[in-house]
Amino acid sequence: MADKKFHVKVTVTLKNGVLDPQGKAIEGALGSLGFDGVGSVRQGKVFDVNLNAASKKAAQEVVSDMCEKLLANTVIENYAVEVNG
Amino acid sequence: MKAAIVQFPGSNRDRDMFAALETISGQPAHKVWHTDTELPNCDLIILPGGFSHGDYLRSGAIAARAPVMRAVATAAAQGVRVLGVCNGFQILTEAGLLPGSLMRNAGLTFVCREVMLEVANPQNPFTCGYTQGEIIRCPVAHHDGNYFAAPKTLAKIESNNQVAFRYANGTNPNGSVNDIAGVFNKQGNVLGMMPHPENLIEAAHGGTDGRRLFEAALDMLESTAA
Numbered sequence: 001m002a003d004k005k006f007h008v009k010v011t012v013t014l015k016n017g018v019l020d021p022q023g024k025a026i027e028g029a030l031g032s033l034g035f036d037g038v039g040s041v042r043q044g045k046v047f048d049v050n051l052n053a054a055s056k057k058a059a060q061e062v063v064s065d066m067c068e069k070l071l072a073n074t075v076i077e078n079y080a081v082e083v084n085g
Numbered sequence: 086m087k088a089a090i091v092q093f094p095g096s097n098r099d100r101d102m103f104a105a106l107e108t109i110s111g112q113p114a115h116k117v118w119h120t121d122t123e124l125p126n127c128d129l130i131i132l133p134g135g136f137s138h139g140d141y142l143r144s145g146a147i148a149a150r151a152p153v154m155r156a157v158a159t160a161a162a163q164g165v166r167v168l169g170v171c172n173g174f175q176i177l178t179e180a181g182l183l184p185g186s187l188m189r190n191a192g193l194t195f196v197c198r199e200v201m202l203e204v205a206n207p208q209n210p211f212t213c214g215y216t217q218g219e220i221i222r223c224p225v226a227h228h229d230g231n232y233f234a235a236p237k238t239l240a241k242i243e244s245n246n247q248v249a250f251r252y253a254n255g256t257n258p259n260g261s262v263n264d265i266a267g268v269f270n271k272q273g274n275v276l277g278m279m280p281h282p283e284n285l286i287e288a289a290h291g292g293t294d295g296r297r298l299f300e301a302a303l304d305m306l307e308s309t310a311a
Contacts (some may be wrong), residue, residue, distance in 0.1 A: 021192070025193055
């Protein structure tokens with residue numbers, strides 16, 4: 001069976017309880033721009049991965065493995081994998 | 086004792102480290118490239134400071150997955166001493182050889198200054214040249230030196246006496262939890278620290294507080310204690 005093309009979106013965010021000085025700075029900057037009502041801001045990363053895999057499930061598995069091994073540092077970060085296509 | 090210094094693309098404190106080791110031991114250290122899969126026969130492996138792979142993804146993240154790091158992990162498991170300074174510390178945490186992680190400095194800015202360090206555990210091959218609670222001077226130069234570990238991990242690090250150095254006298258430059266500046270692995274043969282002891286080796290550096298760390302790691306202390 002030929003592999004199919006998938007687009008996978010990976011979102012990496014800091015775990016709860018991990019200090020996020022960059023998020024805090026962004027929060028402050030939003031306030032100084034006059035945006036009211038901002039409770040808090042946490043920043044993270046997004047990866048767009050295009051890959052060939054046998055199935056949606058296989059794509060999900062291989063990208064989760066990529067997250068565990070490189071894309072996220074699971075000491076401080078959570079990741080979410082969203083497979084499209 | 087033979088030492089090896091691992092060089093990554095973007096290492097920039099490797100020459101300082103090489104000079105420090107040669108000054109102290111009289112022997113040049115081996116140089117190892119990040120793509121090497123084997124290490125020379127040595128008793129001390131050093132990962133120097135710098136900006137390996139441009140700090141892309143996370144500081145030390147790409148370097149931690151370099152081929153040479155498998156050999157470093159194998160050697161560390163066999164009890165070979167491993168020292169990571171600054172980016173080297175970041176690489177060791179990313180490689181899982183040390184607990185915790187180094188985050189962006191709490192003040193968001195790059196810090197380049199001298200700090201005071203308290204020796205938190207001198208019962209170790211790296212720190213036995215110092216005394217418990219001794220305060221030494223050391224320079225720091227980093228953007229991602231804010232040590233973080235989850236509460237459970239932190240409790241273990243503290244109860245196992247894995248903290249080697251703490252920032253002292255209010256000089257914590259980066260927001261590190263519990264003022265941690267350097268940690269050992271559980272076995273005590275791997276040390277990571279953000280400050281640069283290799284830059285306080287000769288009187289011309291303005292002090293020699295870093296010297297005893299290398300003398301200890303190279304088992305040279307008897308010869309210098311006299």
